[in-house]
Amino acid sequence: MNIINDLFKDVYRPVKVIAVYQSQLDQSFYTESLDMDDTGQMINPHPLSLTEANLLADTLNTSDELRQDFLISKGLLPENILFINSTKDGNVIWYTPEMQVDLLFKPELTIADGRANIPALVWKASKNSLSVYALSCNERPGLETKLFYAPFFNIYTDGRVCMGNVKINIDPKCSLEDFVEKWQGYFFASTFSHLLGSGSPVKGNIIELWQKLVGSKRKFPLKQLKSTSKTLKSIIR
Structure with missing residues (x-):
């Protein structure tokens, strides 16, 4: 009072x-x-x-609406960060090396849920959108590194991810590290259900590919990646 x-x-x-x-x-x-x-x-x-x-x-x-605390790192920049635009409507580009992750699939695809090895990936995210690409080698990409189609369902041919009914909640003051962690969590927590576009994002049958990989320790066959016309430099903006 x-x-x-x-x-x-x-x-x-x-x-x-x-x-x-x-x-x-x-x-x-x-x-x-x-x-x-x-x-x-x-x-x-x-x-x-x-x-x-x-x-x-x-x-x-001093206004909460105008403060530019978005995408500020908690300390030294993580080594996997490639580009940051920390303005109010900015974005981050980062990469992840080859790793084993849990994947979820719609039953109609006849692919069991489970762990599988995936290739190195390049991610680009803003507060409300995500794009994902694959790399043909397991090392930090440079500006001229060619990008490949991410070998997953639910991704448009330009790299944009359809998140379906996943609820996206990115705080306006979200730190860089939390931002990256949240988007990777959203992506792998979503259920892969269908292809977007006119063809397969990989060489060969994508369903058969994941049927062989899920639940096994096989490395992802990089020779099955399809090249895009993009380089890392072309998605920086």
Whole structure:
């Protein structure tokens, strides 16, 4: 109750006005700052100074909606991170080496759920979308590294993943490490159900491929990956 009373007692008075002017000739802008006296009159018009601009930026950045805490690392950058755009609507590109994971399949595919070896992958994710590609070698990719179609169901030919009914919940202040972990968790927790596009993302029969791999210790046959027209450089933006 005391906090509410204090809010009503607090009085904010205008002390400065920021005016933005736009040229009618070349669409350029000019920003002016005006002080306000005790009577509420605008005085001392002058170009917005660097100090005033920084103060305005700091003031705006205290807002939860405008804070740029998205994709900030908890420490040193993980070695598998390839690219970060940490703006409010940014994205991350990372890779994972060959590994064994648990996979889920719709019964109609006649593939048992279970663990299987998968190739190295390149991931690109924003707050609400995910794209996945495969690598033909088990090492950190460079800018000119060719990308291959990810050998899974539920993926469009451009790499975008259809997450189906998986509920995506990425916090606006999500750390880099948690962001990567969440997206990988969402992907492998989803049930693979169907192909998207006109053909198979692998050479040969994709159903037979996973029937052989799931529950075995066989390495993923990299020779069955299909090449895309993309390189790592082409998906950085």
